[in-house]
Amino acid sequence: MLQFIQPFMHKAIQGISPCVLCGVDHQRHHSVCTDCWQKLPWFKNVVQRQEMSIQVACHYDYPMDRIIQKFKYEQQLHFQTLLAGTLTQLRIPKIQAIVPMPISNQRLAERGYNQSLVLAKILAKHLNIPIWQPVSRLAQHSQKGMSRIERLDQIGQQFVIAAQPKIRYRKVLMLDDVVTTGSSLHALKTKLDELGCQQIYAACIASAEP
Template identity: 75%
Template sequence: MLQFINPLFRKIIQGIASCTLCGIDRNHQHSLCKDCWQQLPWSKSTVQRQEMNIQVACHYDYPIDRIIQKFKYEQHLHFQNLLAGTLIELHLPKIQAIVPMPISTQRLLERGYNQSLVLAKIMAKQINVPVWQPVSRLQQYSQKGLSRLERLDNIEQQFQINSTSKLRYRRVLILDDVVTTGSSIHALKQKLEQLGCHKIYAACIASAET
């Protein structure tokens, strides 16, 4: 009996919870009220970076830019359902696994979590595919002052294939929070191709100007 009551109770609480953004109207979708959800800076389009098509849910404008910053740098994890919800709105292709953008051990220690992995787990549950992490990331350095070619070379050297990974998937989705130049996605894509991936797609919450 208790196993039935608890999920029902949670559903009732979610139904009367207030909007995460305005705090006034009732939670309607992905922790937002209907008006706040509709007023997000939606893009739902495809941008091309490094000769790769990347699906993006929103423009990197207010309030999504501030939400991402709080989620990524200030440990506001209550935004995870909202951000994952924007990605679910995309018309994603059929895939076998989701590959979250890896972060270095240093960044992981600083933040306490990989924001892309948090979102990937929610997405994977929604579309019933596994999260796959066959590539790790070494020390991440600042790109300031570097030319375009130097930036690409610097980023490509940050990624390495995990020798312990035995799984293989042919159709995968790279998941990241924000795309600017697309250099990180391109570098990760190259490693996945080395692992035998034939179809590599990418999706981000938002795209920012390069």
């Protein structure tokens, strides 16, 4: 009985809770009001990076850039519903699992959470599929002043297969918050190729110019 009551309770709470962006109107779409939802810098298209097609929900423009920064660096986790909600607007192909972009233990200690994993959990529940994390990431260093080849090589060395997984998936979706050059997604895809994945897709909340 409880499983039927919960969706109604959630909808009722949404109807009286203020929008997390304007704080004036009531929530209607993933914790924001209709007006704020429509004013997001929507893109809902594909960008090409590192010979990969990456689905992107929004442009990395105001207010999405500030929302992502606050969520990622300022522990403002109340934005997770909105950010994950933008991903549900994409035409995600039929997949077997979601692979969130891994972060190093150093980054994890600094932030307290992996922002891509937080969003992946919401999207995985929406799609009713598991999260798969067979790849880990070593220490991340600044790439300032590096050439494109040096940057790709350095990032490629950061990703390692954590352990030979007992369960392997052939069709997976890599998930990240923002794509710029696509170097990290390319490095992750390389490791998933090594694990035998046959169809590897990618999706991000926003896209910024390289």
